[in-house]
Amino acid sequence: MILSHEIPAASYWSLRLRAGRLLRLTALDGGAVCSTLIFADSDPVDRLNVPDTLKAQMSARIRPPMVLMSDRGTALCSVTGSSLDWHDCLTGHSLDAHVDAPGPSSYATDRNDWRRSARYGFLSELRKHGRGPADLHGCVNFFAKVAIGPDGTFAYEPKHATAGDWVTLRAEQDLLFVCSTAPHPMSQTWMPGAVRAEVEPGELYGPTDPSVTFRPESTRALAAAKAVLA
Amino acid sequence: MTTAVSLPLVESPLQPEAAVLDVTVAAGDGYVGRIPAGGSFRIVDLHGNQAVDTLFYDAENLANRYSAMDTIREQGRAYLTTGSRLLSVDLDLLVTITADTCGRHDTLGGACAQESNVVRYGMHTRHQHACRETFLRYGARVGIGARELGHNINFFMNVPLSPDGSLTFADGLSAPGKYIEVRAARDVLVLISNCPQLNNPCNGWDPTPVRLLGWWSR
Ligand SMILES: [Zn+2]
Numbered sequence: 001m002i003l004s005h006e007i008p009a010a011s012y013w014s015l016r017l018r019a020g021r022l023l024r025l026t027a028l029d030g031g032a033v034c035s036t037l038i039f040a041d042s043d044p045v046d047r048l049n050v051p052d053t054l055k056a057q058m059s060a061r062i063r064p065p066m067v068l069m070s071d072r073g074t075a076l077c078s079v080t081g082s083s084l085d086w087h088d089c090l091t092g093h094s095l096d097a098h099v100d101a102p103g104p105s106s107y108a109t110d111r112n113d114w115r116r117s118a119r120y121g122f123l124s125e126l127r128k129h130g131r132g133p134a135d136l137h138g139c140v141n142f143f144a145k146v147a148i149g150p151d152g153t154f155a156y157e158p159k160h161a162t163a164g165d166w167v168t169l170r171a172e173q174d175l176l177f178v179c180s181t182a183p184h185p186m187s188q189t190w191m192p193g194a195v196r197a198e199v200e201p202g203e204l205y206g207p208t209d210p211s212v213t214f215r216p217e218s219t220r221a222l223a224a225a226k227a228v229l230a
Numbered sequence: 231m232t233t234a235v236s237l238p239l240v241e242s243p244l245q246p247e248a249a250v251l252d253v254t255v256a257a258g259d260g261y262v263g264r265i266p267a268g269g270s271f272r273i274v275d276l277h278g279n280q281a282v283d284t285l286f287y288d289a290e291n292l293a294n295r296y297s298a299m300d301t302i303r304e305q306g307r308a309y310l311t312t313g314s315r316l317l318s319v320d321l322d323l324l325v326t327i328t329a330d331t332c333g334r335h336d337t338l339g340g341a342c343a344q345e346s347n348v349v350r351y352g353m354h355t356r357h358q359h360a361c362r363e364t365f366l367r368y369g370a371r372v373g374i375g376a377r378e379l380g381h382n383i384n385f386f387m388n389v390p391l392s393p394d395g396s397l398t399f400a401d402g403l404s405a406p407g408k409y410i411e412v413r414a415a416r417d418v419l420v421l422i423s424n425c426p427q428l429n430n431p432c433n434g435w436d437p438t439p440v441r442l443l444g445w446w447s448r
Binding site for chain 2: 012029044045049050051052054055056058059060061063069070072073074086091092095097132133134135136137138139147148149150151152153154159161185217220
């Protein structure tokens, strides 16, 4: 184990992850959500592109063994495993307007339990890395599910994840993760959960790896990642 | 796969003869322009099944740009049509769709790019023209760079989601003369790529021109 860190409920965090390593996220509470932006660490603009990831793999959700792809058509990371087959990526992250509903909250009144949105957390972490609002892009809400009706309507499923649910991501290039454990923006209650992040040395993989063989598009995105800095 | 969809079609009372903006965007070309608050802006699919990749920005603050995810979450539905309020990343209303004779538009399929074409179709497509090229070329005129390119709308494109969590590119619902019209809630910039994609049916395998019309007081 290279690193183990607990992101408390309704908090935010960032991680630079070396190519080849494995990031394991574990929900420590039922209903936990880990809203996550992913950037190419060594590139000023390349970042997770949710629409490109979905259309290349004909999916409206994130699940193993999908490859998460960037604006510039490279694999950022592969979803190597998960106890859940659905992680939402269609409905964005919470803003202050979503977390203000229970009434005003501030450090002065609530100390470190004051309610902060995922937007607050994202911008706070992005600024630490010299980034800002222009770097906000579609995120993955790990552990969250928003069901899709036959007519394209959305319904949040608050009981999707239980404590112990997990997902593992293999970095295909050096990455910057920006995470928030604020509740999902469609959640009707303020019930944030904590998430543990663990980094392990990854294992070498070959042409029979499930993410490589998933689809020709996945194979090509992984090949592009190998040539990001040729 | 054929799905019977009953779509709400809403026409606009505005007449092309009265428009102050009337431009035709050639196949594979682009456009950037300003729509003043209260102005109406129409995109006409002249020949049918032509994807029009579109982004909106708060004209006073480019970081306050169209957000696909915030827009569809707040309206509770994945597709755009008449009545859809297109929101910015700060949840400000940029434009409202006021007329739609096509019925349904995608905002989750993204824009084609030379690099993502390689992922989807192979290295032989690396040097084909793509929407992201057009977005960057026209965007540069007004200070929109790669970082400012959010997830776009694909007007006239049909990308159905299904309850099992899959996503497909289906045959278009559009036809010659179908149009979409929006009304600006504030001064906005509109950035358009008339999609040059040749490798899938989103343009009916033959990219064609579209017409842009605008109504506002000069
Ligand atoms: Zn295109």
